[in-house]
């Protein structure tokens with residue numbers, strides 16, 4: 001007996017893609033629990049592209065919780081991170097791994113410290129939903145580490161408390177965040193509408209108009225909108241509920257013209273409520289507007305939509321092409337009209353399916 005007890009490290013790594021809303025979440029009815037004022041629908045990107053990779057570890061030799069984001073240590077004091085951690089620790093189970101000599105009782109999780117390392121393979125906080133992938137990945141990997149029994153939908157309600165849009169990244173394919181009715185948020189969670197194979201001919205191309213961090217965060221932007229915009233109430237109560245039903249239908253039927261029209265008009269209305277906020281919020285810039293005109297002109301000339309666009313809280317354009325052929329044509333047009341690193345102020349493109357580069361010539 002005696003001597004130092006054996007020290008061990010238990011570790012889990014997970015990778016979670018970001019998601020792009022085609023019917024937007026904008027506005028909260030509860031800031032602490034992160035409860036939205038409307039349902040939203042998103043498409044989760046391919047995990048090979050915009051994603052976060054997170055490794056979580058615990059060991060009796062760690063004396064405090066620590067986290068590194070893209071190699072730089074960051075503070076864990078934020079209320080949102082602590083809420084997620086509290087919720088996960090409360091559901092933690094026993095963990096036993098005889099080979100590694102690990103035996104953790106569920107009550108031990110209250111005192112075991114964590115080390116967390118997270119990497120985004122895309123610009124952080126530039127309107128590419130980095131918080132969505134980040135928080136979803138954190139909750140998922142901690143849930144595996146602590147052996148939680150909850151399913152992805154129940155985990156989504158925890159990720160939601162880290163960042164609203166994160167709850168939708170717990171699933172692939174098309175996902176709906178149901179706003180819920182309960183004051184405690186227990187029914188405000190993500191459900192999968194269709195998996196990633198359901199409509200796999202769609203190709204996503206993202207024009208990184210600017211990889212700089214956005215000036216107004218989503219959190220403060222939507223708070224200002226709820227406080228000052230008259231339009232947001234109309235949007236949340238009248239417009240979005242109808243669009244949600246229509247969008248679910250378009251996804252089930254793979255009806256691209258309806259899908260594109262709904263996604264584009266919803267993005268435009270989201271930016272309209274930003275403009276209706278006082279002081280106004282401008283997330284899009286001239287290049288974003290020119291990209292919209294380019295896509296709209298093309299869709300009109302074709303007589304039926306070939307490409308949908310949507311913009312989150314930043315100037316970057318997310319474009320969804322109806323198939324690979326259209327994606328190749330879109331890329332040609334974009335490269336011609338908006339060559340990267342030129343005076344168009346466009347940084348780069350992220351292409352959902354790289355093999356379309358061959359088709360694009």
Ligand code: DP6
Nearest residue numbers: 021024025163164165218219312313
């Ligand atoms: C424009 O989820 O980043 O991307 O809940 O305050 O963390 P918080 O906000 P966040 O907002 C995302 C807003 C959006 C639209 C969307 O993803 O639905």
